Amino acid sequence: xxxxxxGLRERKKLRTRRALGAAALELAVTHGLAEMTVEQIxxxxxxxxxxxxxxxxxxxxxxxxxxxxxxxxxGERLAERPDGEPVLEAVRAVMHEMLGDTPRSREWIAQARLxxxxxxxxxxxxxxxxxxxxxxxxxxxxxxxxxxxDLYPAVTAAAVMSAMRVATTRWLExxxxxxxxxxxxxxIDLLAVGLQSPPSxxx
Amino acid sequence: xxxxxxGLRERKKLRTRRALGAAALELAVTHGLAEMTVEQIxxxxxxxxxxxxxxxxxxxxxxxxxxxxxxxxxGERLAERPDGEPVLEAVRAVMHEMLGDTPRSREWIAQARLxxxxxxxxxxxxxxxxxxxxxxxxxxxxxxxxxxxDLYPAVTAAAVMSAMRVATTRWLExxxxxxxxxxxxxxIDLLAVGLQSPPSxxx
DNA sequence: CCGCAAAAGTGCAGAGACTGCAAGATCGGC
DNA sequence: GCCGATCTTGCAGTCTCTGCACTTTTGCGG
Numbered sequence: 001x002x003x004x005x006x007g008l009r010e011r012k013k014l015r016t017r018r019a020l021g022a023a024a025l026e027l028a029v030t031h032g033l034a035e036m037t038v039e040q041i042x043x044x045x046x047x048x049x050x051x052x053x054x055x056x057x058x059x060x061x062x063x064x065x066x067x068x069x070x071x072x073x074x075g076e077r078l079a080e081r082p083d084g085e086p087v088l089e090a091v092r093a094v095m096h097e098m099l100g101d102t103p104r105s106r107e108w109i110a111q112a113r114l115x116x117x118x119x120x121x122x123x124x125x126x127x128x129x130x131x132x133x134x135x136x137x138x139x140x141x142x143x144x145x146x147x148x149x150d151l152y153p154a155v156t157a158a159a160v161m162s163a164m165r166v167a168t169t170r171w172l173e174x175x176x177x178x179x180x181x182x183x184x185x186x187x188i189d190l191l192a193v194g195l196q197s198p199p200s201x202x203x
Numbered sequence: 204x205x206x207x208x209x210g211l212r213e214r215k216k217l218r219t220r221r222a223l224g225a226a227a228l229e230l231a232v233t234h235g236l237a238e239m240t241v242e243q244i245x246x247x248x249x250x251x252x253x254x255x256x257x258x259x260x261x262x263x264x265x266x267x268x269x270x271x272x273x274x275x276x277x278g279e280r281l282a283e284r285p286d287g288e289p290v291l292e293a294v295r296a297v298m299h300e301m302l303g304d305t306p307r308s309r310e311w312i313a314q315a316r317l318x319x320x321x322x323x324x325x326x327x328x329x330x331x332x333x334x335x336x337x338x339x340x341x342x343x344x345x346x347x348x349x350x351x352x353d354l355y356p357a358v359t360a361a362a363v364m365s366a367m368r369v370a371t372t373r374w375l376e377x378x379x380x381x382x383x384x385x386x387x388x389x390x391i392d393l394l395a396v397g398l399q400s401p402p403s404x405x406x
Numbered sequence: 407c408c409g410c411a412a413a414a415g416t417g418c419a420g421a422g423a424c425t426g427c428a429a430g431a432t433c434g435g436c
Numbered sequence: 437g438c439c440g441a442t443c444t445t446g447c448a449g450t451c452t453c454t455g456c457a458c459t460t461t462t463g464c465g466g
Contacts, residue, residue: 007434008432008433008434009432009433009443012433013443037422038422039422047444047445048444048446049445049446050444050446051443051445053425054443054444057424058423088398122333123327123329123330124326126326126329126333127326127329129329130325130329151370151373151389151390152393152398154369154372155365155366155390155393155394158365158368159365159366159398165361166354166357166361167354183354186354187358190354190358191358191394194291194396194398195355195362197355211462212414212462212463215414215461216414219415240450240452241451241452250415251416252416253415253416253417253418253454257414257415262452407466408465409464409466410463410465410466411464412461412462412463413460413462414459414460414461415458415460415461416458416460417456417458417459418455418456418458419454419455419456421452421454422452422454423450423451423452423453424451425448425450425451426447426449427447428447429444429445429446430443430444431442431444432443433440433441433442434439435438435439435440435441436439
């Protein structure tokens with residue numbers, strides 16, 4: 001009775017969706033977003049162009065599809081953290097886990113770079129983050145036993161997602177040579193102290 | 204030597220931009236987003252369809268144009284707050300000011316409702332918020348005398364914008380009958396205490 | 407005042423995104 | 437094996453969005 005009831009049908013659909021997303025990302029990276037056409041994406045995923053639009057409502061949405069998968073992944077990991085753990089610490093732990101997965105990280109970095117170079121993708125990526133935020137809100141609400149009218153889960157989820165976004169953006173600006181885990185830790189610390197202005201770090 | 208050097212040229216451009224934005228919002232509200240065409244917007248703003256695309260890159264962007272104006276407004280007000288004031292308190296004060304402007308609020312509510320009913324607008328609205336966030340980051344950096352490499356301004360700006368977004372969303376869900384100012388105060392308080400889970404309010 | 411260079415507006419033509427519809431293919435249960 | 441439900445596909449058509457070349461407007465210095 002769960003959503004994980006994987007009939008052949010569901011599995012096939014998921015495979016198609018992933019194939020389309022992967023093809024879109026691949027083509028966008030190699031040929032550029034503007035040059036890539038829906039027809040090419042569909043062909044690469046071995047599906048008709050019309051079918052593409054049954055899965056995504058635009059090229060851009062397909063390119064950032066991996067983001068909503070990552071969001072789901074993050075939600076699942078978060079749900080598995082021990083009960084008493086403070087939310088921000090749980091998030092920190094989950095991020096450490098996810099960033100440890102090097103191959104996944106690579107694909108993720110490629111996508112981040114692409115978004116940075118193609119402004120059209122920004123709105124879509126933000127929308128993907130918003131979806132992640134909704135999941136996160138639900139998880140946090142459950143962990144803290146709060147009702148849906150309570151502001152706490154929503155604000156926390158929103159703040160956390162924003163902070164992660166800032167962390168990755170910053171890290172990407174330093175061209176991926178810095179320590180992303182370290183940056184993530186810093187932004188979580190900032191949230192944890194209530195955004196009090198900390199003493200400037202020695203230059 | 205300033206950007207405020209308003210020659211006739213600049214002023215006219217701004218007027219056209221506003222006219223296009225207003226027309227787009229108006230038409231979207233009355234006729235629906237899908238039904239409204241760029242041609243109609245252009246006509247309403249007394250400009251050629253081709254010119255529309257010199258200002259906005261899509262219908263959706265035009266509809267949420269007012270958001271980036273509000274963001275600029277927020278930035279300006281924030282810059283005028285007294286120097287020693289903590290950032291979150293400055294934000295609180297500015298929001299109180301802005302929400303006091305009833306006529307502006309009305310238009311803003313109309314737009315918010317529209318976005319809620321037309322999912323296509325969500326990504327664009329988020330992009331507008333992101334623009335606001337960038338401005339806010341700069342202001343906060345200046346207020347706290349921090350360099351652009353410092354994470355504090357960026358995280359604060361991101362968290363604040365997210366919190367405002369949550370506040371307005373929540374308030375809108377209760378159909379605009381609740382107390383938005385009160386909700387804003389609550390979300391700022393949550394940020395200020397470092398997202399510690401507060402005791403559940405009595406049901 | 408006048409002419410000029412830069413900036414803004416416009417028309418046109420074309421590629422391609424995206425949608426509704428109706429017909430064909432596939433799956434899951436009985 | 438059969439049937440309803442779901443998924444895929446082709447088709448036709450509308451509209452978005454862009455590059456380019458051309459006209460108009462603006463701001464400025466003579």
